[in-house]
Amino acid sequence: MSDRPILTARGVTKRFGGLVALDGVDLDIPRGVVQAIIGPNGSGKTTLLNALSGASHADAGSIQIDGRELFRLKPHRIARLGLARTFQTIRIFNNLSVIENVKVAGACNTPISLFGIVTEDARQKQNEAEIEYRARAALEVVGLGGRANDRAAQLPYAQQRLLEIARALASKPDVLLLDEPAAGMNMTESMKLLGTIADLKTSGITILLVEHNVRLVMGISDRVVVLDFGKKIAEGTPEEVQRNPRVIEAYLGRRHRHA
Amino acid sequence: MKTSRLKTRIALALFAIAVLTIPLAARDGYIIQLLNIAMLNAIVVLGLNFATGWTGQINFGQAAFYGLGAYTTAIATKAGLPWISTPFLAVAVVVAASLVLGLPTLRLRTYYLAMTTIGFGEIVRLIIVHWEPVTGGTSGLRAIPGISLFGFGPQGQIQHYYVLIAVLAVAVLVAVRIRHSALGRAMIATKDSEIAAEQSGVDTTRTKLLAFIIGAIYAGLAGCLYASSIRFISPDSFSGIQAVLLMTMLIVGGMGSIAGCIIGAAALTLLPEALRFLGQWYLVLYGLGVIVVIVLAPGGLASIASTIRLRLAGAR
Numbered sequence: 379m380s381d382r383p384i385l386t387a388r389g390v391t392k393r394f395g396g397l398v399a400l401d402g403v404d405l406d407i408p409r410g411v412v413q414a415i416i417g418p419n420g421s422g423k424t425t426l427l428n429a430l431s432g433a434s435h436a437d438a439g440s441i442q443i444d445g446r447e448l449f450r451l452k453p454h455r456i457a458r459l460g461l462a463r464t465f466q467t468i469r470i471f472n473n474l475s476v477i478e479n480v481k482v483a484g485a486c487n488t489p490i491s492l493f494g495i496v497t498e499d500a501r502q503k504q505n506e507a508e509i510e511y512r513a514r515a516a517l518e519v520v521g522l523g524g525r526a527n528d529r530a531a532q533l534p535y536a537q538q539r540l541l542e543i544a545r546a547l548a549s550k551p552d553v554l555l556l557d558e559p560a561a562g563m564n565m566t567e568s569m570k571l572l573g574t575i576a577d578l579k580t581s582g583i584t585i586l587l588v589e590h591n592v593r594l595v596m597g598i599s600d601r602v603v604v605l606d607f608g609k610k611i612a613e614g615t616p617e618e619v620q621r622n623p624r625v626i627e628a629y630l631g632r633r634h635r636h637a
Numbered sequence: 638m639k640t641s642r643l644k645t646r647i648a649l650a651l652f653a654i655a656v657l658t659i660p661l662a663a664r665d666g667y668i669i670q671l672l673n674i675a676m677l678n679a680i681v682v683l684g685l686n687f688a689t690g691w692t693g694q695i696n697f698g699q700a701a702f703y704g705l706g707a708y709t710t711a712i713a714t715k716a717g718l719p720w721i722s723t724p725f726l727a728v729a730v731v732v733a734a735s736l737v738l739g740l741p742t743l744r745l746r747t748y749y750l751a752m753t754t755i756g757f758g759e760i761v762r763l764i765i766v767h768w769e770p771v772t773g774g775t776s777g778l779r780a781i782p783g784i785s786l787f788g789f790g791p792q793g794q795i796q797h798y799y800v801l802i803a804v805l806a807v808a809v810l811v812a813v814r815i816r817h818s819a820l821g822r823a824m825i826a827t828k829d830s831e832i833a834a835e836q837s838g839v840d841t842t843r844t845k846l847l848a849f850i851i852g853a854i855y856a857g858l859a860g861c862l863y864a865s866s867i868r869f870i871s872p873d874s875f876s877g878i879q880a881v882l883l884m885t886m887l888i889v890g891g892m893g894s895i896a897g898c899i900i901g902a903a904a905l906t907l908l909p910e911a912l913r914f915l916g917q918w919y920l921v922l923y924g925l926g927v928i929v930v931i932v933l934a935p936g937g938l939a940s941i942a943s944t945i946r947l948r949l950a951g952a953r
Contacts (some may be wrong), residue, residue: 470830
């Protein structure tokens with residue numbers, strides 16, 4: 379373990395026409411923490427996540443994972459370098475089984491050989507066995523081991539969210555971006571999810587958690603970044619952030635500052 | 638689980654026996670010829686399934702690849718090249734063509750491939766029609782030399798039937814292996830959500846290109862066998878109408894289903910002949926039939942069995 383942050387961002391800027399969605403955001407995320415990114419609706423949380431993961435490239439800035447530059451790389455390259463993510467609106471592969479969904483990501487650093495596939499040679503069998511092992515392990519982490527052979531589309535909503543997490547884990551990421559993972563979950567499901575996130579942290583994965591529900595993240599996060607209108611307005615421990623007047627203003631409006 | 642696997646094996650074995658004994662029962666050359674064409678079409682539709690059924694890229698160029706394979710083979714053998722060279726030549730030509738088409742268009746999402754392949758099909762057809770000294774123009778090429786490996790080759794339609802059964806079996810085996818590999822999963826993932834596939838480490842551009850090229854190879858090889866087993870080719874067999882027909886076979890049989898590709902190709906090759914007595918009414922019935930399948934079984938004919946099984950299980 380080094381002291382160098384696992385993920386750093388410098389001056390990440392994204393414009394949509396005249397609107398500046400991200401305005402020079404800097405991040406330094408230490409290895410092995412749960413880092414929350416919060417902010418009011420439209421503050422640029424998902425835009426930041428998309429910029430980090432390459433889903434929608436930033437216009438300017440620098441993003442590095444473990445010292446390697448990610449800016450403008452294609453998303454699959456970023457995934458292979460150790461940054462995985464889930465989506466705010468569920469994007470599972472409906473025409474694949476549960477375990478096949480996870481295997482897609484489990485194969486991300488395994489080279490494909492058409493010759494090997496057609497002849498089913500020893501290396502191909504070995505690769506498939508390793509992918510299968512990674513996928514099973516990831517399903518066990520989120521508690522979906524018993525549904526491996528079901529069609530992904532048949533899973534109930536909350537389990538589809540867990541499947542996305544399992545899929546992300548199967549690529550063996552250093553950094554896991556979770557985009558509103560508790561959206562649409564009930565209280566029991568949310569609590570279980572928090573338990574899973576805590577387990578992941580223990581296993582050494584750095585977690586970047588985007589949440590709209592501030593209360594949910596405060597308990598689990600080590601550090602919090604607050605965005606408002608595409609700018610980072612506060613950063614620190616959950617307690618520091620909650621006391622910060624600029625944060626209170628952003629969430630509740632200006633009048634509350636004097637209240 | 639085990640009994641169902643055993644049942645599948647028994648069903649497959651019975652199917653294989655039935656397929657292998659057909660020529661003994663139906664000694665009518667015309668029926669065998671039709672079945673041969675159905676098998677060739679099945680190989681082409683299996684190829685189409687890679688790009689369209691699994692990867693979700695609409696490809697109207699499959700008939701043109703079929704034609705390129707057939708004309709390459711016909712021209713090469715008529716020029717005196719040994720038959721053994723023709724599968725390689727056909728594959729080389731279709732791979733080159735699919736790279737030229739696929740590289741620029743498959744980076745883009747949505748319907749660019751559909752537009753490009755429609756144009757490509759038309760270009761290939763026009764070249765075939767107008768380059769008469771080489772392609773024979775609209776009247777096509779006749780007396781194409783047959784399959785011959787070191788002097789041995791199938792004689793007559795029944796022997797061709799068995800050759801084509803073997804090739805189709807290999808085509809199915811390769812498709813099954815690709816489906817259950819990382820490449821097959823990447824194809825379906827790309828269709829279901831391109832962005833989620835990318836973020837899971839799938840190079841979607843490369844996956845789409847591979848699906849397109851593998852499909853073109855299937856069509857090219859089928860074209861090669863078409864030319865050297867039917868021994869006569871003309872532009873009509875590889876026109877835009879044929880491209881739409883191949884797409885219909887895939888949809889009616891069942892997008893993404895290997896069994897569906899074969900069922901669709903067999904149904905839409907044999908039915909027009911069986912219903913020939915209807916005359917012009919055939920087209921009306923054909924159109925209605927396609928609509929009925931799409932409305933009642935959106936997963937295609939191959940999905941009907943599993944739908945019925947689900948319904949029965951639900952009723953119990």
